Every structure is written in structure tokens, then in C-alpha cells.
Amino acid sequence: MAAATQLDVVLRARGAIIGGAEVAACVGVLGERIAVITPYDDPPAAVRTVDLADDEVLLPGLVDTHVHVNEPGRTEWEGFASATTAAAAGGVTTLLDMPLNSIPPTTTVEHLDVKRRAAEGQVRIDVGFWGGAVPGNVPDLGPLHEAGVFGFKCFLLDSGVPEFGALEGEAFTAAMAQTARLGALMIVHAEAAELLDEGALDGRRYAGFLASRPRAAEDAAIAAVVEAARGSGARAHIVHLSSSDAVPLLRAARADGVDISVETCPHYLTFAAEEIADGATALKCCPPIREAANRELLWAALVDGDIDFVVSDHSPCTPDLKERGGGDFGAAWGGIASVQLGLPAVWTGARARGLGLADVVRWMATAPADRVGLAHKGRIEVGADADLVRFAPEEELTVDVAHLHHRNPVSAYAGRRLRGVVRETWLRGTPVGPGVQDAPRGRLLRRGER
Template sequence: MAAELDLVVRARRAIVDGEERAVSVGVADGRIAVVAGLSEPPAAARIVTLEDDEVLLPGLVDTHVHVNEPGRTEWEGFASATAAAAAGGVTTILDMPLNSVPPTTTVEHLRVKQEAARGQVRVDVGFWGGAVPGNLGDLESLHRAGVFGFKCFLLDSGVEEFGHLDPGAFALALEETARLGALMIVHAEDGSLIDDGALDGVRYAGFLASRPRAAEETAIGLVVDRARTSGGRAHIVHLSSAGAVPLLRAARAEGVDVSVETCPHYLTFDAEHIGDGATELKCCPPIREADNREALWAALDAGDIDFVVSDHSPCTAELKQRGAGDFGAAWGGIASVQLGLPAVWTGARGRGRTLAEVVGWMASAPAERCGLAHKGRIAVGADADLVRFAPDDSFTVDVARLRHRNPVSAYAGRRLLGVVRETWLRGATVDDDAPRGRLLERGRR
């Protein structure tokens, strides 16, 4: 085997099997062929040794990215989104079925998405399907076409071409995904509890009041109830309210198949420090108070939140600043696929968490839940997606240096810990001049 290795990466520090240790990782044909000790590296055509201040990580898996191409490519496109992902140590993304036009709600629309992505992607890209009013009969064909599951909204999605499911339609869709064995991922807010009357122009307090914790918690209760009765697999996206954690914990204890993610911005920012007019921090559900943020960290620590993904949801600067800082008028979404790792690592280390835990939350756990067994880990047989990471280095976020399309960031000017120095996709350094990312299908490698 040694004679056939293309690359060996030697690291005094590497995250392997949930712990930090010294290893030599051998790569052949884009896959990890051997994980050996540092002192006896196998022979290879090329040997790379990490610096003493660097840690070898598996490539991160971000299962919540809005690329928007085609249709709204001026918001974000496959070339820019995947370049940003690679710069942030993310080697696999799953693209949301909106806000592109057309949305990924039929096989025909999926093929349009795949054709738009082909030849542009710097990292590997898979696709979610959408569950919307009127496409119940399309779910099976989308499932067979290789989508990784289905995204639905329980309230207005914000774009007219991707409608939301009422409780009855949601129950039917979840019964269908249960029959297929597919994962249903849910934007869980109850629209009847959204109070647009609380909006107060540029005041963040008004925006926060308009989307209370009860809106999330009530909707999550509906998801849990329908998952229980249907036997379906459900996943709650972008949890912002820690008040839903006990409900989710109890449901899982009784065997309901429901998982949950949160996002770097909910773990980083707090409502008390969001200034009026700071619409770069508008997202739905909203960033809540500091005590809620700390409760989310505690839930991660306890295993009640399964993983952390970006919900990279960019738009143009004009849309983000629409209404001159009016929280009711501005687009809601935070572009962060490049910054998720340093943002989470900054918060984690400040709270005594380890880099191995961060890798679990951002690589192995999302990969496992979404059927990507060959991603997110340093193990024999896995894809050789690797990251050279300097955890003690730091930087100040400069929007001009971010790789996503529009220079807007909630993190602008913020000092973050941890620098990605190199990203490998299947054993080769990610290179903008030679996009080598693949289009992934569920169940196929």
C-alpha cells in the first residue's frame, strides 16, 4: 500500500476519532488509505508536515447553505459560495432548495440546479429537495434522484415561489418522507404567533419582539407530534430558542427520530449588543438574549443540540440595508460559511470546550445525520478532505477579504480565533483555477 500512496500528511496534532493525537495520514486516489503513527510515516510520492502551531482537521460539512444560483445569482453563486466554504475549512455543502429560481421542488428543477453548478464548484455539493404545497407527488422522484432530504417551512418563507406547509399538508408530507425513509428538515416557526405589529423601524428590540420564543417552541412541538405519529425522521434547522431544548430532549428519550442544529451567529451574538439599524444581524428566527445564547452552548455540551451549521443566507448589500436599517424591510439572513469555524472555535475555547468537540459539531455529526458517511472524519476509507488549521492564530474580519459574493458580514470588524491555512479536497489543495468539486447524490459516492 505504501508504494501506492499519493500523499502523506504528518501532524503532531490531529483530530481523529473524537480526540487529539499525532498521526500520519496516507492518501491514495483521493481517499484516506492509512492512519498511522507520526514516527513511522509510510512512503508516498509527497509528504507534507504540519507546523507545530497547526492542527489537522477533517473537512467540515455544512448542510445548510443557500447558494441561490440560478435565478438570484447576484445574491450568491456556486463559484463564490464554494470558494468561501473552502477558505473556511468546509469541504462539503448541501444546498438549500430556495432562494434559487426555480426552487428545487421537482426533478426537472433539480437538474437545472445541478447544471448551473457543474464545473464551478470548489468543494463537493449535494442538494436538498423542497416540500411545498402541491408537490407531494414529486417527493418520491426527487428522493430517487438523490436529494439528501426535504426542506419545508411552517410559515411564509420570504419568497413567493417556495410556499409553506400548513399543519395538514405538513402531516401528509411527513407521512410520505417516512414511507421513503427520507429526512424532513423544518423551518419551525408558527406564523400565527409572529407579531408584525411589534416591528418598530430601526429598533432591534421591536424585531425581536415580533418573533417571540413561543413561535419557535410551538412549531417545534408540532414537528415532534407529527414525527411521533408518522414515525418519520425530522430535523429542526437553525434553532435560536433554547426554550425548545427540554421538549426535544423528552421526545428523543421516548424514541422520536428528531434532531436539531444551531448556527454560529446564535452562539456568538446577543440581542443586548445589537444596535438599532444593524440589519446585518437580521435573521429568522432572530438572535436572542445572552442568557439564551449560553443555554444553547450548554445544550451543545449536553448533546441536546446535534450540530452547528452556518445557514449561509446571503443577499445583495442593497437588500440587506433596505429601508436604511429598517428591520421590517431588510432581508433576513447571515452570510457566514467562511467564518463558521473560527466563530465557533472562538466561543468554544472561551468556554473551555475543545477543538475535538468543535469538529464533532461541525464535521462528523452533520455528515452522519445527512448520510455522508465518507465525509467529516479522518478515517481509513473516508474522502481525504483535510484542513490545516492554526487554532491560536487570530484575525479581524475584513469584508473585502471574504470570498462570498457580496461584501456584507455580521462579523465585520470582529476579532476571531483560528485561521484556516490550507484546505484539501480528496487529497489535493483546493485551487480556484481548477474547480474539482463533485456534485453529490444521496447513497452514491
Template sequence: MHDLVFRAGRIVTPAGERPGCVAVRDGRIAAVLPIGAPVDGEVVDLAADEVLVPGLVDTHVHVNEPGRTEWEGFASATAAAALGGVTTLVDMPLNSIPPTVDVAALATKREAARGRCHVDVGFWGGAVPGNLAELRPLHDAGVFGFKCFLLDSGVEEFPPLPPGELEPVLRELTGFGARLIVHAEDAESVDRAPAPGPAYRSFLESRPRGAENLAIAWLLERARWTGAAVHVLHLSSSDALPMLASARRDGVDVTVETCPHYLTFAAEDVPDGATQYKCCPPIREAANRELLWRGLADGVIDVVVSDHSPCTPELKRGDFGSAWGGVASLQVGLAAVWSGARARGHSLADVVGWTATAPARLAGLDAKGAIAPGRDADLVVFAPDEPWVVDAHRLAHRNPVTPYDGRALTGVVRGTWLRGRRIDVTGPPAGRLLRRGAP
């Protein structure tokens, strides 16, 4: 007997889109069968306008709990994730207090998350000045890799790695096979740039493409020297695509992500003073956006994840110099990426690859990210042709601040299942806390 069987005219599998049945037993996908196959168990019949896709894996989320729970928190973040089709997220090590830079801080964060998560949650560790000896213990405790900044992070408790400390960190991580994920902007370039004011153009000038390009080039060379595995976070500068492709051809172990806001918005359309669009690195021009889409199509960019970095409305007040830099988008990411992808001729299978399969691979989450036998039955019923307009006050994010407010998108999540159990965000949370390497 199967516990549950999904029957759909469209299922996005690793082999492409097909009609069929997905049979679930004990929280795992037992089989993917032809649509007319005899099945036993409770049947969920999808409507003609619905597609079954795997739950998204978002490897770039700032939950901010404990310490800054008024910005977000595990309960609200994971509810928003589930409503947006995300069944697994990996939490960043900063903006919470304490930051996840040692095993004690990881234990504190896990305790804060316990019993509050509607989806499965894992954790990145942090690499900061002076914690080289903490990296192996954090790895052994189950973090999925390590994040560092190459310039000021925006919070004093998570300082950047100075140039002299990056190479020792890379060599240390190479010794036990961990990946360093990097916020790559050059500190001196940003320090020497003009300060931003109310105009969005002034903010772009304060975080120039050159700062991103230089930091990425600098990182790639050190990865080449050490043999380390590195990941470039939230790529916004399309200028960097040729050198990333070149480094990969040379055998450098580098992966790359971008985010829905870089694929959706354009600098030319950001109103002056609209600090809900502020993020670092910044949203750049429309021509740059189209080149990022080309980078995805060419395979230079591997994954699309949210970089959900919310805050209170008060912290978004002021100008582009003083307001908090971060975009809240966890619940709308799938619809935003699909809306842009379909307009450019990409398939839903492409979007699933970028937002589910590739992020699962990045984090080593072998049971996630695809509809295939043996994987977790993390499944989403998605209506790809249904239009809607984002209302920030109706999202499950803790604070109603997002540049997507009022944005017309296409694609609605009608139901999300975690390990074969439909998620009800008004009920008891059933998400698990994940550890690297654990089944």
C-alpha cells in the first residue's frame, strides 16, 4: 500500500515533463508511474491547470532568530517558504545573535528553531576573523558549508575576512571538503566610491560593478591556488560571467547563484527613495539583467535563490545610505522567477533545475530537489498560468516590506507537501532540522 498517490497530467521530473503518478510511502517517493497505472492508496488528482513540481530548496535565507526575531523568525519564515513552494531552506549564519561562528552558537540557533519550522531547515556556518579553529568542529556538527564577507557585512558581530585570512580559511576547508560561500565585493573599491543619497543612481555608484568584479577575480585566483571549493553569492554584475566561465573551464571548483530580484527588476525603474529595493550588491540595469538570464541559459550561473533578508519597516526608512540593505522575497521567489523565465522562452523544468535541483546539489541534500524514487516526497502543486498581484500585507513574512508589493506575477502555489504530508501553516510545524550528511 502507498500512503499517497499524486496523479497529474504534468509532472516535472529529472527526465523532463511528463504525465504520470507519484506514489509516496513513508515520506519518500516510492515510484513514478505512468498516469494509467493501477495504484493503491489515497489519490490526489491534480486539476488540468496544475503541475506537480518538487519542493524548492532555498540555500540563501536570513531567518534572523535568535537576536533579531522582530526582523523575521523561524515560524514566519518557514510559513512563508511553504506558501511559496519552498520545502527546504538553509539559514545564513549572520543577522542572528549570536552568529553561527562556533558550535555553541549553532546549538543556540538550533534550539531557537526547534518546534517552530514548517519546512526542513539546515544551517550554514560562518568564517570570520579568529575562528579558524572553529571551522572543523562546526563542519562535524553538521553545517552545510561556511559563509564569509570580503567587506563590511552590515552587522558588527560578523566582521569580514581580511585579505590575509582568506587563503588559510580556504586551505583549512579543503582539508575536510567544505565549500566557502562568499559575499564578493571589494572593500577598498566600495570605501573609495561616493556615498549614496536619496537617488537610486547614487546607490549604484556607491556599489560599482568593479567592486564585485575585482572581488570575484581575487576569489577565483585563491581558489585556483588552494584547490578549494567556492560559491559566489548573489551575483549581480554580468561583467563577471566570462571570468567565471573561464575559471570553471580551467578546473576551478566554483558555483554561482543569482537571485529573483536581479532577474526581475531594473535600475532604470527603481524610484528615488524606494529603499525597499536596496540590497547589496545592487539591482543593476535592464541590459545587465538580460545578461544574467543568458548566464543561466548558458549554465554559468547554477542556482537561483532568494537571499531573503528582511527587516522592520523602521530600518527601511531614510535614504539609500542609511536604510537596511536587503530584499524580502521568500514567499514570491518561485512566481517571480517563473514569470521572468516564461517571458524569455524558458520551461518550468528549467526553473525547477535552478531553484530546486541545483541548490539541493550545492548543499549536498541528496534526498531533496527532484521528483524521483528514493527522494523525500517534498511536492508542490503549482498553477503556472494563474495571474496574481503581490500584496505585502497578505504575505506570511513578519514585516510587510518588499519591492514586489503591487507586482503582477504569474504562477500560484496551491499546495505544498513535506515528506508526503500537506503543510498547514496554521497547524503544528512538522519541519526537521537538517545536518550535513545525515539521511
């Protein structure tokens, strides 16, 4: 920044998460980027200065790389306008949209263009797209990669929607070989179909649903992904890890040089199987929420760095699909809508375990941004996008579905007391989200572009 250049705005915070620590600082913004960071008592000249309240901490905007927006095709479940408004309300300034649950799925360049046209002019935050790897579309992976998708999502078992088929055996091997040639990231829903036990399903009983999708199904599928990545040299990522039993396998693979990362989700860190009432299908997700002891091992793996980051797996639907079968876990749709609540949910758990906001920022902003190549997102540093969040870490909220901004009033967190409130979210130097009347100003991102 030239010495004579006046900043557009300076945010002064007695607490800001910068460089992995909470410090007092002034963050100066010029245009859409952070131009300078100075000590709190040495604010640079600016057109406007914003002083954060004493109970607020300045965070970088979160990066949620696992969101099902569902538009077009199932827009009654969710859509770009509602999903990005909810995300902004939750401190998320960048999301990557999953390639399935929309119709058409993002498995060809033509389908990607349909998705982008649907999103254009609706997004309140920055949005990128995953491509899909499904049977028969290996020839489409290269063109999708060139078109700017951030990598490819596949399932190793039934995805739950007929238009997005599972990759099995040689089809998975071929897709991994192609992503290795492209240098693309393959992200995998890892459960082994042959180890599921549908006979254990028992209507409204959560214990039956949990038994139907055992840890062994996750562990075996993850082992297969590790071996495929090892053999092909492909970059791989395991989505929504729920089985803590797989952590040693992943740790050993990385020690051997396998390029594999792993995420978990707020619901696996918050809830426990022992607390889920029979018929409470708002808490159904796949893989399932497991026991409290498993939850604590996931927290330990996060602290140790064996789990790389935390993202929402925001997977909403209409109330009738969640309630299908009158609380029957075999019939209800599996997915948890949480893009607005991830930050307070994870912070509540982290704080209770003596962890800090710098840890939460690393897990929910910096690490996911780095894994998908968004080095200008998820951090407060000079040159980064001015994606910023005013967060009140000690303020409490009770989750009221009527105050959530995703399309349907369904939440596993309904009535739950959480700590931490997002008071304002800034995207590239400008406030966004609920209550902001300006036209949506989010951008559609392409891999490798700034």
C-alpha cells in the first residue's frame, strides 16, 4: 500500500485471530482486500473506522467446503439465495457446493453451466463448485477440471438419489487414476455397502439405525480409499468422518506419504448416540452420530491434527422428508441442515474442552481454504480477501428454527443452547447477510482464479 493511499475502512479489535493467536489489532481494508495490519493503538488513516465492542472478536470468514445447495431441481429443499444468506448469518463467507441433490448433478460441463446460471445473481457469499465422479463419466473429469471445479465427489455406496451413482471396484480405480493425472482432489463418501446391516433397522429406534451403519463400514471403505490413493498417487479426502476407529489408519497413511486429508462435522462433535431419542429423525445422517466416547476421540484427533478440518455437510430437505414414516429412521431423509450454526456449535464444544478461538479458526477457515487452494480466504493477513466476522464468543443463544435462514425450518439443533453469536459478516470489505438490503454480491469461484 502506498504511503499516501487512504484506506476505505479500519476495523479495530481488542481481540482478533491473526497468525494463529488472538491479538489486539487494527485491520485496514482497501478495496476488497486486507491492506495493512497494525497494533490496536496505532490505527492507520481511513475513510471510516469501525470499533468492535469489547465483547467481540474479529475472525476471518469461515470456509465451508461441504454444502448441498440443491438448486436447481430440488430447490424446495434449499437454494442459492437461502443457503448463502444462512451461511453469511453463520459467519461463512465462502462455500463449495456439492455436485449432487441438484438436478442435473454436476457431472458434465453442461451441467456445471446449468448450476452456475442458477446461482448467478443470487449468492450473498462467494461460491465454488465440486464436480461429480459417477459411473461412466471419466471422460468428463478433464473438461470439468478445466472449467474450474475444485475437485470431484464420489460415493462408494448408494448416494440416496438415483441420478448420482456409486463408484465401485474398477470404476473407482479408473476415476482415481484420472484425478491423479489431473492433479485434482477426489473427495469420498466412504462407507462399504457390504458391511451395512439393513436388518438391524428397527423403525423409530435410534439404536437400530446406528447398528445398521457400523464403524466397520466406514473403516473398510477408508482403507480402500487409502490403498487407491497409494497405488495411483491421487490426492484424496474423506468427507464427514464419524468413526474414530479410522484415525490410526489415516495417520499411518499420511506418515507413509499418502496425500489424504479428512474432515468431520459439527454434529459429530456435538451430539452423542446415547442422547438421541427414538423417532428423533432430525438427527439422522449418514454415517451416523455415534457414542459419546467416539465423539471425544474425534475431538482428540482434531487437537492432534489427525483430523484436518470441520465443515457443515449442510444437507437440508423439506419437513415431510425428515418426518417420513413418522420417525422411522429407515424411511426418513438423512442429512443435517447446519450451515448457519456450525461456528457456535463447534465453539461451544471447543470452549468446554479448554480450546481457543484460534483452534476453531484453523479448523473452520484456514485449513479447508488451504486444502482446496483458496490461499486468499480463511485468514486475516495482508493480501487476503477482507472476509471478516464480528463474533461475540460469550453471548449465548437458544436455537429457534424460526430465526434460521435456510429454506426449511428443520434443525437437529432446535432448542439447543449454544455459545457464540455472529453479529456481522463482511465479504471482501462489505457487510453481507440478513438485514443487508444491497443486491447479492457473492462471486462464483473457479479453481485457480483469484
